[in-house]
Amino acid sequence: MRHDHIVTAKQLSRADIEAVLDRAAEIDADPAGWTDHRPDALLGLCFFEPSTRTRMSFETAIKRLGGDAVDMGATDESAVAKGESLADTVRVIGGYVDALVLRHPREGAAKLAAEHVDVPLVNGGDGAGHHPTQTLLDLYTLRESTGLDGIDVGIVGDLKYGRTVHSLARALTNFDARQHFVSPESLQLPASVRYDLHERGAAVREHTDLSSVLGELDALYVTRIQRERFPDETEYREVAGQYRIDESTLAAARDDVVVMHPLPRVDEIAPEVDETDNARYFQQAHNGVPVRMALLDLLLEGSA
């Protein structure tokens, strides 16, 4: 893999993705073999907005490789509050560390920052933009569970605003996967994503009713529908209830359907699903560690 920076999943070819997932699988097969693999690596964590899960997962990843992390902390306490530019901030922190993770509320921030650092930078999410490591761990989980070719994936919930969904949908076009998008009409895929999928010749179908496609699916990727997207509580409850996954959903689905969710969840998946063999969302969160270990390791290898 020859990338200096990982800004978006779009930049990754099928071969790039497979290189990361293969390395992650190697790590998963023998975690103890990697605990002293990058003893001198120092990872800088620049989170311009909070994201506990992503931050902890990256921090765990570098520490499981034997390395360490330094965290910028909250931006309201930093040089940023004194008016420093993003370029200056990452240039200074990039001078301390061997690789950087950037999380930023503004779309395009990762691309801009990457131009100002000499060490590999990984986008940990930039606003409505990209979050490539989430996509990589989703793909890793799918590959482990169902393979990535010859599958039917249902993507359910808020498809309009969900950065995670847009990125996953585009990445799946590298594989022989049929994508079924299930959402209320008001939260359907934006035209730009639909256009991209079409351009890449992806097999795409859209639904408003989950039951019409449920029986065909190898995997169900569920996302949170946010209360604030709806003008009133009643409408929200009605819509959210319609896409909620529970035991009756599983009963109508294939026995081996795999249920995924980027977490945190609120009510989208009933707790009764947690203990079934179909549930993969906690495993999926856990997979963030080997996948990020793999990506960091490949980037550090490339920059060494």
Next chain:
Amino acid sequence: MRHDHIVTAKQLSRADIEAVLDRAAEIDADPAGWTDHRPDALLGLCFFEPSTRTRMSFETAIKRLGGDAVDMGATDESAVAKGESLADTVRVIGGYVDALVLRHPREGAAKLAAEHVDVPLVNGGDGAGHHPTQTLLDLYTLRESTGLDGIDVGIVGDLKYGRTVHSLARALTNFDARQHFVSPESLQLPASVRYDLHERGAAVREHTDLSSVLGELDALYVTRIQRERFPDETEYREVAGQYRIDESTLAAARDDVVVMHPLPRVDEIAPEVDETDNARYFQQAHNGVPVRMALLDLLLEGSA
């Protein structure tokens, strides 16, 4: 010691307690011998309310064992703020790490959380509930100073609301210790604790006047009386002043009386006491490190 989780000091037998204290003493005798003992251990710190002292002490402990920690950070910035349940949060973080410390404002949170994780969980304090590692370091300090059998311990201050005191009092019933509770009437031991002590056949006496028992004590365990417990400032000052430990208190006590305090202190112990041989509270805080090292080491050993 065969426990998966340490939720309360109550679950620990005399043998369990001694196993931890013995291991802590081994560590204290040769700290350099333990610095590479758990090089691959990663401890998750889930503090749902701030507690700098406890967090730093656990973080120091795992790092002194050669391991590392990942910290969830403030909850107002995390998935918790998005409505995630405690069970989901600890399940995800439990998937990253080898052991977890949980601090939570709600009593019973540690017990609930422990049901949802596959790695050992240590209660770092749950509201008015339990704080077992504070008790273990208190016992360690006492054992080092006076032994745990055949002693008279005075426990002074706010005995009504002090979680630390309740836990220590119950734990001392495993040993041949006479307990003297000294407090204003409005801050006496709650009935539930008094009942527990009685059930266990503990030798217990209650006092409002410290001087009436001071001369008999091997150890004085002092706690903070909080301003907010009193309707007015005058009453608070009067009561707090009555139980303040200073040079004149020491003059009336046994020469070798040991003065302890869980810290932070405000005015309960005069600074002039700090430099005496009687003062043990800074040593006591310091003992949190070997005691937590010992506990984590035993739990990691058990789960390996």
Next chain:
Amino acid sequence: MRHDHIVTAKQLSRADIEAVLDRAAEIDADPAGWTDHRPDALLGLCFFEPSTRTRMSFETAIKRLGGDAVDMGATDESAVAKGESLADTVRVIGGYVDALVLRHPREGAAKLAAEHVDVPLVNGGDGAGHHPTQTLLDLYTLRESTGLDGIDVGIVGDLKYGRTVHSLARALTNFDARQHFVSPESLQLPASVRYDLHERGAAVREHTDLSSVLGELDALYVTRIQRERFPDETEYREVAGQYRIDESTLAAARDDVVVMHPLPRVDEIAPEVDETDNARYFQQAHNGVPVRMALLDLLLEGSA
């Protein structure tokens, strides 16, 4: 170097300074040779006010030496909020670690704290007081670029309130450096600093017009002029614009003039300067790491 605590740059002799800079140069020449030099060292970070840059630089330094850090975190969440004294806080944390960095909003805090700890303490900035490691990294950068003897240094901007400037100016009196102070009249050096420099026989000149001295300078040390020092925006803009460094400034200066800045900058240096060979400010920030590694290493050596 025989100091237990580093409270102010004033306490450091020329020999002390050179010992730190020489050690930093050794580290810079072979960073890989130092990554396992202090594997057991634990550094306590006590920041009573936020300072991301200084904190990250110290944390990077100890981790690049193979050691680790524990961070007190925000004071509004700590024992401090319960009314604990500074002396108690540092005494407890000093009991956990091998060395301490203290940052505090109150001048004199570092000196006070140093009296209560048994491990080396480094002042990471105390209000309007001192910030000795900033001075050491400034000197290191100057020494690398121009040497420290026989040079003309221009110090530009807010000379009245700038702690960094006062400390650097005093430290430079240990060397054969001519100092040129360039500022608006309202922001000239305070009498106390001018007196100190005079006492030490320093070669000092003051200017309001940068162009009058620009051509003589080997180095330009630029500092931020803060908006809040001026009664109105217009006056601020006029003054700030007058001392702004851009390509035209460089054109009028010596070809090899070195431009430094403690960062963060806002508008004091135009971005066009960043890519010139004259710019040293990012290198200067980066130099904080080897300089702090050197200082910590020498202190740990001394206390071992």
